[in-house]
Amino acid sequence: MNRIRWIALFAVLTIIAAACGGTEDTTAAPGTTAAPGETTAAPGETTAAPGETTAAPAPGLEGTLKVLLHQNPPLVAYMEDFNGRFEAANPGIKVQMEIVESGDIATGIQTRLTANEVDVIDYCPAGCSAFSTPVQPYMSNVEPPLWQQLIDAGLIADLSNESFVANYDPVAVADAGTYNGGVYALPAARVSYSGMFVNNDLLADVGVALPTTWGELVAACDTIIASGNECMTVGGADGWPVFVGSYGLIGAYYPDQAGLVEGLWTGEIKWNDETSIELFRRLQTYTQDMLEEGVTGLAHDAGPARYSAGDVAFMPTGVWQAPALEDAGPAFDWTYVPFPGSDNAADNQYLFGKYDMSWMVAEDSQNKEAALAYLAALSDPAEYQTYVNAVGVIPTQPTATLETKLGQAIADLIPNYRVGFEQYWLPPTGAGQWANGSQAASFFAPFNEWTDAVELANQAQADLDAGLGS
Amino acid sequence: MQVMKKGYLFGKGWRGNWPILLLLPGLLFYLIIAVGPSLATAVYAFTDATGLRGLPVNWVGFDNFREFLVQGAASRDNLAALQRTLVFAFFVTTIQFSLGLLLAVVLNQKIRGRFFFRTLFFMPVFLGVVIQGLMWKLMLLPRGGPVSEVFNVFGVQSEFLGGPPTEAFVWVLVVQIWANVGITMVIFLAGMQTIPTDLYEAARIDGARGWKLFRNVTWPLLTPAINTNFLLNVVGSLQAWQLFLVLIGYKPGTQVLGYLVFAEGFGQTGGSGSFRQGFAAAASIVLFILVLIFGMVANYIVARREKKYMA
Numbered sequence: 001m002n003r004i005r006w007i008a009l010f011a012v013l014t015i016i017a018a019a020c021g022g023t024e025d026t027t028a029a030p031g032t033t034a035a036p037g038e039t040t041a042a043p044g045e046t047t048a049a050p051g052e053t054t055a056a057p058a059p060g061l062e063g064t065l066k067v068l069l070h071q072n073p074p075l076v077a078y079m080e081d082f083n084g085r086f087e088a089a090n091p092g093i094k095v096q097m098e099i100v101e102s103g104d105i106a107t108g109i110q111t112r113l114t115a116n117e118v119d120v121i122d123y124c125p126a127g128c129s130a131f132s133t134p135v136q137p138y139m140s141n142v143e144p145p146l147w148q149q150l151i152d153a154g155l156i157a158d159l160s161n162e163s164f165v166a167n168y169d170p171v172a173v174a175d176a177g178t179y180n181g182g183v184y185a186l187p188a189a190r191v192s193y194s195g196m197f198v199n200n201d202l203l204a205d206v207g208v209a210l211p212t213t214w215g216e217l218v219a220a221c222d223t224i225i226a227s228g229n230e231c232m233t234v235g236g237a238d239g240w241p242v243f244v245g246s247y248g249l250i251g252a253y254y255p256d257q258a259g260l261v262e263g264l265w266t267g268e269i270k271w272n273d274e275t276s277i278e279l280f281r282r283l284q285t286y287t288q289d290m291l292e293e294g295v296t297g298l299a300h301d302a303g304p305a306r307y308s309a310g311d312v313a314f315m316p317t318g319v320w321q322a323p324a325l326e327d328a329g330p331a332f333d334w335t336y337v338p339f340p341g342s343d344n345a346a347d348n349q350y351l352f353g354k355y356d357m358s359w360m361v362a363e364d365s366q367n368k369e370a371a372l373a374y375l376a377a378l379s380d381p382a383e384y385q386t387y388v389n390a391v392g393v394i395p396t397q398p399t400a401t402l403e404t405k406l407g408q409a410i411a412d413l414i415p416n417y418r419v420g421f422e423q424y425w426l427p428p429t430g431a432g433q434w435a436n437g438s439q440a441a442s443f444f445a446p447f448n449e450w451t452d453a454v455e456l457a458n459q460a461q462a463d464l465d466a467g468l469g470s
Numbered sequence: 471m472q473v474m475k476k477g478y479l480f481g482k483g484w485r486g487n488w489p490i491l492l493l494l495p496g497l498l499f500y501l502i503i504a505v506g507p508s509l510a511t512a513v514y515a516f517t518d519a520t521g522l523r524g525l526p527v528n529w530v531g532f533d534n535f536r537e538f539l540v541q542g543a544a545s546r547d548n549l550a551a552l553q554r555t556l557v558f559a560f561f562v563t564t565i566q567f568s569l570g571l572l573l574a575v576v577l578n579q580k581i582r583g584r585f586f587f588r589t590l591f592f593m594p595v596f597l598g599v600v601i602q603g604l605m606w607k608l609m610l611l612p613r614g615g616p617v618s619e620v621f622n623v624f625g626v627q628s629e630f631l632g633g634p635p636t637e638a639f640v641w642v643l644v645v646q647i648w649a650n651v652g653i654t655m656v657i658f659l660a661g662m663q664t665i666p667t668d669l670y671e672a673a674r675i676d677g678a679r680g681w682k683l684f685r686n687v688t689w690p691l692l693t694p695a696i697n698t699n700f701l702l703n704v705v706g707s708l709q710a711w712q713l714f715l716v717l718i719g720y721k722p723g724t725q726v727l728g729y730l731v732f733a734e735g736f737g738q739t740g741g742s743g744s745f746r747q748g749f750a751a752a753a754s755i756v757l758f759i760l761v762l763i764f765g766m767v768a769n770y771i772v773a774r775r776e777k778k779y780m781a
Contacts, residue, residue, distance in 0.1 A: 103719065107736045110745060114523045125743050143744040146737050153524030237607075237632050239721055294613030296632025430542020433722040446629045448722060449636075466543035 062092035063367045065374060068112060070102040070124040070357065073301070074323040078390035086377055093370050102128050106146055113155045119365040120374055121156075123147060123185055123358045127240075130176035130187045130355035132423045133258075138265050141429045141470070150360075151184050157361040158182040162372060164379035172396040175419070176355035185358035186375060189393035192353035192410065193318035194248035194420065197325065200333040202229060202313050210337065212345040214252075214282065220313070221290050230292035230312040235300030239442055242295075245316035246286050246441035247420055248339025251352040253279045254421075261424040264464065271437040271460040280440055280453040280460075282341065287444040290314075296446055304328040320356070322392040322406035336409040351413045352420035356393060431467025434459045514751035521735065521747035534752030547722075548730065548753070555708060555727040555760070558643060562707035566647045567699055570654025575684070577655070578662045588659070592652035599649075603716025606645045607631065635723030642717050642724075646710060654699050661695025662688065690779040697772040704768045708761045727757045 069079055076099055083095040100108040106125035112118035123130065131147050150156050159165055160183045165173060168186060176187035198210060203220075206227045211217040221231035235241040253275060254260040263269030270276060298306055300317075301324070307315040308329030315321070316339055325334060340348040359378065361371045377383060381399045388395045392406050394414065401407065421438045434443060437460040443450045450456040480488040515534055519527045538548050573591055577584045594602060609617050610630035621628060631638050665688065673687050689696075711728030718724050720738050735750030737743040 103738070106738070106743060106745075110521060110736065114521070125737065127743065143746065146743040146745065149520055149522055149525060149744055153520075153522040155522065155524055239632075239719060294611075296629040297610070297612040297615065428542075429537065430544050432543025433547045435543070443722065446633055449634045463543040470542035 060092070061090055061367075061370045061373055063370055064094045064096050065120065065367050065370045066112075066118050067095060067097045067120040067122070067374070068105070068108055068118050069097055069099050069122045070105045070128065071099050072102070072320065072391070074320075074327075074391050075357075078387055081390075082378070082383070082387075086374060089377070090370075090373065093367075093373075095374075109146075109150070113150070113362055116362070116364050116366070118362055119367045119371040121360040121362065123360050124356070127354075127422060128356055129423055130185055130358035131179065132354075133426075134179065135426060136262070136265075136424075138262055139426060139428070141467075142426045143429060145426065147185070148179065151179050151182075155363055156184045157363045157365070157368065157371075158184060159186065159361065159372075159375070162376070164376045167379045167381060167384070167397050167399075169396050169398050172355065177358060185360050186379065187355045187358045187396045188378075188387070189356040189391065190353055190396055190417070191318050191320050191356045191393055192351040192413075192417065193244050194251050194350070194352035195319070195336050195338050195410070196232070196245070196248070196314045196316035197307065197321070198335050198337055199307070199310065199313050200335060202310065206313075208313075211340050212348060213340050213343050215343055217290075217340050218285070224313045228311075232286075232290045232314045232316060233292050233298065233303065233306055233312045234295055234315065234317060235298050235303040236291070236295035236447060237297050238300040239447070241300045241303065241317060242287065242291075242442040242447055243439040244318060246283055246339075247352055247422075247438070248316065248348075249282055249286060249341035249441075250279065250421060250438055251350055251418070252339070252341030252347050255347065255350055255418070257352065257418065257421040258424045260421060265428075265468070267468075271464065272454070272457040276437065277454055277457050280437070280457045283441045284444050284453045284456075286316075287441045287447065308332045318353075319392060319394065319406055319410070322404065323390065326405065334405075336406055338413065349413065350416045350418055351410065352418050353394070354420055354423050355396070428464075428467035428470070430470030432459075432463025435463035435467060436460075437464075511751045511754055514748050515755045516752075517748040518746075519748040519751070520745040522745060527748075530748065534749045535756075537749065538752055538756060547725075550723075551725045551727050551730050552756070552760070554639065554725070555757075558639070558646075558710065558726055559704060559707040559764070561643055562646055562650075562710070563700070563703040565643075566651050566654050566707075567703050569647065570651050570699065571658050573651065573655040574658030574662060575688075578659060588655075591655055594649045595652040597649070599712040600716055602645065602649045603713055606641075606648075607717060610641060631717050635721065638718050638721070638724050642713050645717060646707070646713055649713070650703075650706070654703065657695050657699050657702075658692065661692045665691045693775055693779045697775060700772060701765070701768050704764055705761055708764060709757070727753065727760070731757060 067079075067083075069076065079097060083097060087093060087095055098108070102124055105122070109118070109121055109123070109125070113121075125146055132145055134148055135142055135144055144152075159177075160181075162183075165183050165186065168177075172187045172190065173183060177183050177185040202224070203210065206224055206229065208220045208223050209216070211220045224231050232245075234245045250260075251257065254269075260269060264271070271280075292312060303315060303317060304321050304324040305328045306312070308325060310329075310332065319336060322336065325332070338348050338351055342348050359375055361368065361375065365371050378387070379397075381397060384395070384397050385400045385403075387393075388400050389403055392402070392404055394402060394410075394417070402410070425436065425438065427435055434456065437457070440456060440460065442448060443456055444453075445451050450459075480486055516529060516531060517527045518530050518533075537545070539545055577588050577591075597605070609615055612618050612629050612632065615630070617630070618628070629637060631641055669687055669691070670683065673683055678686060709728050711726055711732060714724065714726055714729045715732065720729075720733050725733065731750045731754045733739045734753060735745065735747045737745050
């Protein structure tokens with residue numbers, strides 16, 4: 001009996017020991033580790049033509065690299081391909097990529113960094129932007145943005161001394177990846193969200209010219225709807241695409257978006273002054289008269305499929321939906337133009353946008369070298385060009401070009417690119433839920449309860465004042 | 471065979487400590503998993519903790535509570551969320567309780583297919599909140615969704631979950647009840663099946679039928695099940711928030727207190743995206759006090775019922 005007890009105890013201890021020691025064996029047997037220079041590809045083989053690309057080998061690196069990525073179908077498809085190439089070029093490294101909805105990625109970053117369970121982070125929390133403007137001198141009583149909290153906590157590695165940082169546009173790195181003199185993020189992309197996709201075939205069918213002013217847009221919508229088609233669609237079920245679709249309209253009224261934020265904070269601009277009330281009226285027209293019925297249930301990801309059905313003239317949204325649009329309907333003839341929010345066509349030439357996803361490395365990463373090699377491979381100009389082509393973003397590397405259909409559509413507008421409101425905006429603590437007037441489009445019925453533009457404008461200003469004065 | 475002396479179930483001496491030793495692992499587990507975090511939350515509520523490793527945690531006194539309850543227009547929104555929580559709890563408790571009881575009464579009869587229907591009504595309980603939410607998101611599509619099509623037959627239009635806050639709120643309430651009514655029904659059914667049939671026979675001999683039978687036999691003898699369901703429904707609905715996250719997300723005018731705690735703690739409020747776990751802890755203390763008050767009231771009602779019927 002005693003012998004059986006001892007055997008049982010030994011078995012239990014063995015199982016516990018095995019479970020505790022269950023981390024992946026990342027140490028190769030002696031002799032299997034590649035010596036420095038003993039890479040799988042010969043020099044020169046690491047730079048390939050776009051589409052074949054590089055994923056440059058980093059000799060001697062081993063381990064499991066944990067990568068956190070936000071959900072975006074074209075991006076995920078590209079990253080899966082890239083990981084395959086990176087693993088092939090670096091046989092000692094296994095990439096373990098976790099994909100999280102962008103609404104949940106902030107939580108994912110926090111929990112994984114706290115548990116030290118992530119090496120490479122795609123920084124793309126709600127709103128998916130790289131470093132927005134930090135707290136400004138004219139702001140008080142405000143919470144710092146998440147990226148600032150992460151760096152202050154010492155959780156993010158400083159990339160200042162990495163040579164691949166030089167591959168990126170220095171302005172983009174300074175604007176969207178630098179803090180307190182260190183480079184903590186690689187701004188992988190810029191996007192524009194203030195334009196709209198245009199269904200060329202439908203406009204031709206109903207005999208409407210491409211609208212270049214607000215008046216023309218209103219008239220075009222009337223004609224299109226009268227013809228039995230729909231004027232606009234957006235993925236309204238997710239909430240944010242409704243107000244993102246209206247950013248062009250706000251940009252037409254306030255082309256200096258940093259100035260708008262400062263004005264709101266200092267009281268020089270009010271949500272209920274004459275200009276803003278006119279803006280709010282147009283936002284109401286956009287929400288209630290231009291968007292098709294039923295968009296309250298249309299998910300953002302489903303937007304391109306709905307739009308490419310062909311009976312909707314415009315889809316005001318970000319350029320990131322271009323690849324999905326091409327996949328959804330290759331024969332579908334579209335272009336992308338700035339949202340004509342102003343009565344003056346010259347005011348409607350700007351593309352507002354933001355720095356999008358950016359790459360970070362966890363400071364306490366146990367695979368820091370591999371993580372840096374991963375970023376180096378992603379930053380290789382040839383690889384970066386493949387990424388740009390696949391995901392359809394506006395490049396942040398000066399050598400890259402947007403060679404897609406979208407790139408052709410917006411090539412002339414790139415010089416008119418401006419950073420938009422949401423990159424500058426931080427709400428004062430105590431501000432109410434209607435204080436961010438840039439989201440007013442989604443506050444109107446049918447998405448929310450407001451039906452009067454003036455009442456909403458007054459409430460937005462009152463909610464902002466409550467925060468500024470608290 | 472060893473016979474234990476009366477009063478010493480595990481024997482005298484060191485053997486008498488067996489119950490404590492057996493309870494110890496469970497007790498330790500409870501302390502670590504439940505009591506520890508609860509105490510930590512109470513302390514966190516007085517700090518500016520972010521939950522991020524490496525950032526200093528400063529003592530801020532009652533600032534978080536002041537911000538939650540009285541500072542600026544945000545406090546108005548917080549108090550509205552608190553009010554919404556109470557409204558949600560009231561409707562969920564009353565409707566889920568009544569519907570669960572009705573289903574249990576019907577499915578406790580010897581009718582054909584009763585086992586099938588018991589399974590059918592209980593099935594949503596097995597599904598996770600995410601599955602429940604995604605399923606209903608599809609059901610409630612305003613364009614071409616099944617519920618929308620049925621509504622169209624009667625000329626009714628709704629924006630469902632994407633519509634104005636009140637409308638979206640009502641649909642979350644419907645889904646919450648659908649998801650949990652099965653467990654209420656099962657508890658009632660279990661209670662009904664413990665009632666001896668001879669009591670019904672005796673009552674029938676005395677001329678009791680239908681409502682009288684239910685009122686005078688079933689209802690009093692169902693007291694333990696009624697009390698359990700009442701407490702579970704009150705506390706569960708006050709704490710509910712996951713369906714709000716899955717079905718609506720952070721939308722002005724729809725949050726309940728539980729969701730507000732999550733959103734503030736994990737940068738989901740659409741503001742700066744910063745993590746405010748100290749503030750979230752203060753909000754959760756407010757929620758705890760609410761649950762405590764209503765839990766005590768519910769417990770008082772339950773105790774009175776037990777005294778009345780079970781004495």
